[in-house]
Amino acid sequence: MDGNSSAKTKVFVTGASGKTGALVVQQLLQLPDKFEVAVAVRSDKAHKYMVDLGVTPDNIFHLDLSGSDESRAALQAALQGCQALVICTAAVPEVALLSTLLGGLWFWAGSTLAGLLGRHQQPPEGAAGGSRAADPFVPVAKWKAGQTPEKVDYQGQVAQIEAAKASSSVQHVVLISSAGGCDPHHFLNHIGKDAGGGDILNWKRKAEQHLIASGLPYTILHPNHLVDPPAGRHVVALAVDDALQQPHWRQRLKMPRADLAALAVQCLLLKDAGGANRSIDCAARPAAAGEAPTTTTEQFKQLLQQMPDSCSYSINDRTKPDAEWACTPAGQN
Template sequence: MSIKKVLVTGASGRTGSLVLEKLRQSPKEFEAVGFARSPEKVQEQFSSTEGFIFGDIKDKSSLEGALEGCTALIILTSAVPQMKAPPQPGERPEFGFEPGGTPEEVDYRGQVNQIDAAKAAGVERIVLVGSMGGTQENHPLNKMGNGNILLWKRKAEQYLIESGLNYTIIRAGGLLDQPGGKRELLVGKDDEMLENPPNGIPTSIPRADVAQTAVQALREPHAQNKAFDIISKPEDPSEGQVTKDFARLFAQATPGL
């Protein structure tokens, strides 16, 4: 079995770093390369910048060099809303985005750049990690900084599907900083689980489980050309079986947006 060279963008983020670590746990299967903007942040987070390429997803030329020789691309880049100032008592906080870091620039144009560069480089697979809520214009995340972040993410997902590349689109529920591999995972479509949570469970999932799902998507044929929402049941022995059979999980997902 030949080793797959995989570029992970957004690799210094909280979920991206987990994906990179999981890939690097299988060195006979994957050669994992991280893509990030800040060498200082990577040095602080990983104690080394080895195995990283630095650039900006808004600069297609830096992506082209990073994707050279890659078999797969895992996209974990996202705009990050920032609080403008601490709110006064009784007021709601206001959010905005740094210059050049709006959802349109990062979650749409930045992802389009990645998809185009991957196609030009002959990349065979793209796994895109996004968020649930893209069908809901009035979702609270879309209101943050008037950025419509989930709407731009969904537009980029449609672009990936129409690119002709082999894709897996993972739209995660609310992200939890909790251990993975301890819950049953559930897949759905078109925010149905947001509108009608199964048995009223929280529509959330540990970042570690999202990272594991992204890595397993590179392994499992059933994940190819699928797009799905994903959440987890609570970590409780009475709440179903821990998901270990990812082929079965991906088989429940469907093609198209």
């Protein structure tokens, strides 16, 4: 569908109760002439949340999307009549607050001291383990049973892609993934590694590659660190291959979830105008005085057309049988 089409696109949003998913739902509902919305949720609370946002109860489906054949078949049935799928599901680590707080204080004191002394300690060449000095502190975390990144971010997303393919009505899949996937050693891959999970970005990247290989029209979005400032105040930047991941995390641009949701919705509108069959990194900075924030379809169209590249999966190719997983074996983080 393009911005001028009169036909409505029925969009199915998974992870609809999540912070980004709910914003995607809200923004789609704000365009009732262009979109009809269906969603997947896991709880009665999330069901009520969707009703309160304005999703019609007939379009709310209860599904646990961690890769079972049963849930894939149920999603496939739910997708009948939908032309697009927006995947916003993600494994969510349970962070151990006290150890993370103490570890974070220790890390902050060390990095502040290193900053005062004008030096940042780097691991020895080729060394495995630990978060590097340029990375933030890795929180102590575990996963709910059956909800690891391998289950949710890989098997669950593969099941969604396969359900979309089998539905025969879905013509576009937008996958909200993450920046940092070019680096198999990225610090985020260490989160929850000791707890039998981890490698979150590596599993996400493997799912992205499955989507590309599926033959379905796709858009993969790699946001930088997500934040929640008020909507519509930022200038969005696009890039590929983690070019927006500055070496030190403190210098990195962040990505407002509202702008990420807007980019996803605009990619649906601009499917035939630069919005599809590509994998893109995104981040945003506050608009300067007198500068227009990125909000309109025309602005997003220009942005997509001015940066026509797509991320290369020859970098950190997760389909290779010998693909290197995160740098530290479990127990050594």
